[in-house]
Amino acid sequence: MKTLLIAGSFFITMLIIASCQSEQQVDYNRYYSAGAAVYQSRCQNCHGDKGEGLAALIPPLTDTVFLKANRHQIACYLENGLKGKITIHNKEFNGIMPSTGLSPIEIAQVLTYVTNSFGNKAGLINSDEVEKDLKGCE
Amino acid sequence: MKRTRALILSIGVTSTLLAACNTGHNNALPIYGNREPVTKMVNGKSVTDTAYQTIPAFRFVNQYGDSITNKDLNGKIYVADFFFTSCPSICPVMHRNMLNVYKEFKNVSDFRILSHSIDPKYDSVAVLKKYADNLGVSGNTWWFLQGKKEETYKLAGNYLTAVAEDKTAPGGYVHQGYFILIDKQKRIRGTYDGTLPDQVGKLIADIKELQTEPDQTLAQ
Numbered sequence: 001m002k003t004l005l006i007a008g009s010f011f012i013t014m015l016i017i018a019s020c021q022s023e024q025q026v027d028y029n030r031y032y033s034a035g036a037a038v039y040q041s042r043c044q045n046c047h048g049d050k051g052e053g054l055a056a057l058i059p060p061l062t063d064t065v066f067l068k069a070n071r072h073q074i075a076c077y078l079e080n081g082l083k084g085k086i087t088i089h090n091k092e093f094n095g096i097m098p099s100t101g102l103s104p105i106e107i108a109q110v111l112t113y114v115t116n117s118f119g120n121k122a123g124l125i126n127s128d129e130v131e132k133d134l135k136g137c138e
Numbered sequence: 139m140k141r142t143r144a145l146i147l148s149i150g151v152t153s154t155l156l157a158a159c160n161t162g163h164n165n166a167l168p169i170y171g172n173r174e175p176v177t178k179m180v181n182g183k184s185v186t187d188t189a190y191q192t193i194p195a196f197r198f199v200n201q202y203g204d205s206i207t208n209k210d211l212n213g214k215i216y217v218a219d220f221f222f223t224s225c226p227s228i229c230p231v232m233h234r235n236m237l238n239v240y241k242e243f244k245n246v247s248d249f250r251i252l253s254h255s256i257d258p259k260y261d262s263v264a265v266l267k268k269y270a271d272n273l274g275v276s277g278n279t280w281w282f283l284q285g286k287k288e289e290t291y292k293l294a295g296n297y298l299t300a301v302a303e304d305k306t307a308p309g310g311y312v313h314q315g316y317f318i319l320i321d322k323q324k325r326i327r328g329t330y331d332g333t334l335p336d337q338v339g340k341l342i343a344d345i346k347e348l349q350t351e352p353d354q355t356l357a358q
Contacts, residue, residue, distance in 0.1 A: 032222070045333075046230040054234050057273040100225045 028112065028124040035113025037104050043114075046097075051118035057095060059088040062118045071115075073120065075130045076137035078107050104130045139260055156236075164295060166347050167319075168194045170326040171298065180345060185326055192324040196293055198254070200286035201266040206252075211324070215348055216250040217341065218318045220301050222257035226308045228306050230317045232332035236280075236317065242342050244279045247343070251280040256291070256301045256311055258284040316339055322354050 040049075045069045055058035061067070066088055067074065081099040085092055102110065108130040115122035171191025177184055179255045217239060231300040236251065255261035261269075266282040281346045284290075294301045294313075297340035301313040319341060328344050330337040348354055 044231075045228060046226075048234065053276045054230050055237070057269070058230055096224070 024124065031109045031112035031124060032116060035109035037108040037115050042100060059093040061114050063088045064120050067115050067120055067122065072082060072133045074111060075107050075133040078102055079134055080137060105123065165351050167327045167344055172304060173224050174298040189278055190325045193320060196289060197327055199263060200281040200304055201263060201270045201281055203263045204247055206283060208320050208335035211250060213322055214248050214250050215322060215345060215354060216320050218297055218320060219297055220254050220256050222255050222311055223265055223347050228333050232315050235332055235338040239342055240275060242281050253282045255284045256313055258287055264285060298326065319344060
């Protein structure tokens with residue numbers, strides 16, 4: 001009887017974990033596909049359909065190390081734009097990115113797309129995270 | 139019998155001659171723009187020919203600070219577009235695609251690319267040079283031009299392209315992203331949406347086609 005109880009609770013626990021994971025997976029998929037559409041209409045002209053950027057004018061979005069190190073700042077770049085020197089793949093870029101005018105949810109979607117495309121794999125960036133990051137913008 | 143043969147022969151020769159005269163009009167690429175018949179006297183006879191719309195005279199400055207006029211395009215096939223360096227919308231994708239044209243023809247001496255800035259106040263010679271450098275463009279195949287704003291805007295119309303200042307548009311200007319192909323007689327031979335890689339692929343193919351036309355192979 002006791003064994004059955006333990007086995008039963010173990011089974012239920014596993015079920016909860018599995019459903020949690022799949023819920024996060026569903027979230028991720030939703031963010032990612034919505035982000036792809038945002039990227040296409042708002043980012044691709046400059047950054048390219050493969051995130052390749054444009055020569056020394058526009059930085060590529062393929063620098064996984066940069067994206068990881070600046071995970072909590074990139075939402076601010078999209079919110080406020082970006083000006084001045086940045087180093088991507090050991091190359092210096094010194095241009096102006098205008099403010100995107102995207103809502104926090106759209107920022108979260110497009111960041112989930114970008115940080116999981118073009119060789120990046122950062123997982124889900126949800127709107128809670130983005131809203132928290134936006135409060136910390138300089 | 140002999141007379142018939144002579145007649146056939148002379149018809150044959152005549153039509154060959156006529157065909158030879160016609161080669162200039164037998165081109166694979168169309169000629170765009172307005173056209174009108176022009177009648178002039180040749181050897182005492184009135185002859186009617188077609189006058190095609192051509193690109194009028196202009197004078198601008200390129201990214202090296204050199205003065206560039208229509209005369210510098212004599213005997214050249216070229217592609218023109220309109221942009222500005224601080225453009226946040228379609229210009230980056232246009233020039234990403236134009237780079238393919240540049241890479242294909244950068245060593246062809248009678249080929250040019252002309253990118254006209256529609257924001258000459260911001261796009262000084264120094265700004266255009268920096269832009270060209272950052273794009274990886276050197277030499278004299280691809281010129282970034284600036285000059286009097288009114289002249290640029292008027293010229294855009296001659297290229298069948300619309301540009302305008304618009305405070306409400308991102309970056310402050312609206313313009314069409316066309317690439318316009320001009321032949322050595324300064325006639326418009328094609329217009330392509332510079333934002334679409336497929337169209338720009340067609341442009342590259344059409345330039346190669348144009349290069350083989352008899353009118354274009356002659357030294358001008």
